[in-house]
Amino acid sequence: MKEITIQQNKVLDCIQEYINKTGFPPTRADICRKLGFKSPNSAETHLRALEKKGYITIESGASRGISLVNHGNDHDNGFPIIGLVAAGSPTLASENIEKTVNCPANFFGSNFDYFLRVRGLSMKDAGIMEDDLIAVKKTQDIKNGDIVIARIEDEVTVKYFERKSPELIKLKPANKDFNDIEVDLRNTEIFIEGKSIGLIREN
Amino acid sequence: MKEITIQQNKVLDCIQEYINKTGFPPTRADICRKLGFKSPNSAETHLRALEKKGYITIESGASRGISLVNHGNDHDNGFPIIGLVAAGSPTLASENIEKTVNCPANFFGSNFDYFLRVRGLSMKDAGIMEDDLIAVKKTQDIKNGDIVIARIEDEVTVKYFERKSPELIKLKPANKDFNDIEVDLRNTEIFIEGKSIGLIREN
DNA sequence: AATAGTACTGAATATTTATACAGTATATTA
DNA sequence: TAATATACTGTATAAATATTCAGTACTATT
Known part of the structure; x- marks a missing residue:
């Protein structure tokens, strides 16, 4: 699995936390709010990097279309x-x-x-x-x-x-x-x- | 816990299934597609009924703001x-x-x-x-x-x-x-x- | 020296989406 | 009999949201 940067990891954690708290993934704006970014594009670029590296998938066009990829282990069924x-x-x-x-x-x-x-x-x-x-x-x-x-x-x-x-x-x-x-x-x-x-x- | 109708249960199952499959909740339109409704308001009314009965929560204004309420035991938070x-x-x-x-x-x-x-x-x-x-x-x-x-x-x-x-x-x-x-x-x-x-x- | 990746701001916009309103119809309850 | 809940269609729209484009700046790699 490709390595991710500190900032990308922060974004990943932020997504995880948001889902745990609300039950659904954050928007670009939500991530900005949490991490102090001023432009939604800051979140966007990090998301695209995480997608490219295989940590998340992004459903194109859909709102809140981020989902975390279980990598390493596929323990969905326990x-x-x-x-x-x-x-x-x-x-x-x-x-x-x-x-x-x-x-x-x-x-x-x-x-x-x-x-x-x-x-x-x-x-x-x-x-x-x-x-x-x-x-x-x-x-x-x-x-x-x-x-x-x-x-x-x-x-x-x-x-x-x-x-x-x-x-x-x-x-x-x-x-x-x-x-x-x-x-x-x-x-x-x-x-x-x-x-x-x-x-x-x-x- | 209040009883729900057959249709409301279908909607609830649909939400569950959608989340399991995609990782995020469906939109009104998504539910319509799955259950064959022709108006987003069909989904809306069912959602409001499910919310009223305590089976889901709906984050106002947010897209895909549906989250399932775990009931049955009071150990939802662990x-x-x-x-x-x-x-x-x-x-x-x-x-x-x-x-x-x-x-x-x-x-x-x-x-x-x-x-x-x-x-x-x-x-x-x-x-x-x-x-x-x-x-x-x-x-x-x-x-x-x-x-x-x-x-x-x-x-x-x-x-x-x-x-x-x-x-x-x-x-x-x-x-x-x-x-x-x-x-x-x-x-x-x-x-x-x-x-x-x-x-x-x-x- | 050039290329690519990271890490942002800022603005613009098309699309997605929730949500309200206007109807129709049926069944159940008070 | 009136009221309420269910179960839909159909339309409209404001707000939410993803996404693109234009920049700036830094760093690492080739």
Whole structure:
């Protein structure tokens, strides 16, 4: 997805906020009022830039014809719940989807991509229990201490992430009955699916 | 809620469908096109009837100023999050509401009433951590082993519920650092606010 | 040095749109 | 029987709105 400028992002946020508040999109003039522009053409040019970059669509001729494009994820019908099987990677393939959960994309503050159903108690002390649903954000932006979804040679696991050195990654469980997993990148391949940014428990 | 006629319902469905499809509400003319009316005033009168009956709101003067009113439950603006303060009962009074969370009423299988923000770690081994949000269903239908929100003389607490005898209730923490609370109904008053039917963690 | 994108003001305008008014007709309620 | 709500057509129009054109200025890229 193409990058957008700070001003274009302000316009995008403004549209989002307007729709949330009123239920319908703003006019050029509405955007001007909100952002302090003096000419409707200021809004127009930003809108056209956002349209060109794929963030919105504009219905030609119609008033308030702006609609936000859901990009990255198409979670109109809810977010998929993916079962965490001991072996095999969690994919968004439909056969792995238990069901879907309807909630806002920014439910956990930041956007996320899918839910993972937890098996086992290796993260018990982090409050992650069997059958809990972890909200997973697909990202490579991982910091030490993040709870990551990692795949090591077809084995998928949820653990604390800790980079010990450029070649050594430690995956730490939150349960003293489980052992740390040390991954030497020189002889083992590891893929970080993403990180946990939230949790849902149904009981 | 006032009843609506078949035609008014068609118009309401039409608006819903139009918004789902385009992202913005229809004009009078759009509704005419969809429903085969020949005069924009046909749509207008139906809209005014729907407005009068509380099913939609119409922003005067604005184009496409129709927005659907969510009715059915009073959680249109989301479910309130109530802070669990050490002393004092959680009430739905607005001063106690941190913010609201938007999610379906049956998000956790069964309907619930509000979220409670957890303080302390007394239910740690049940996977309930500090700052977690417990989905609370206001009910007196409690079984042994349920996680209840109990008020004992202005002190609110979240614990496992266990009825030992008609006069004795035990509230059990899920953390060995905390002690069981035994409540003798003959000399202590206890009020069960409800039980936890789910949990959300934002991190 | 030229081109393209960003970021605006300001004005003009054709089109879109809400909305009022004038009718007709039927059904329901007081 | 009168009043009110429903359910339309048809016309008219003021206001709302998108959109184009003409500028200015800055920045980054080729």
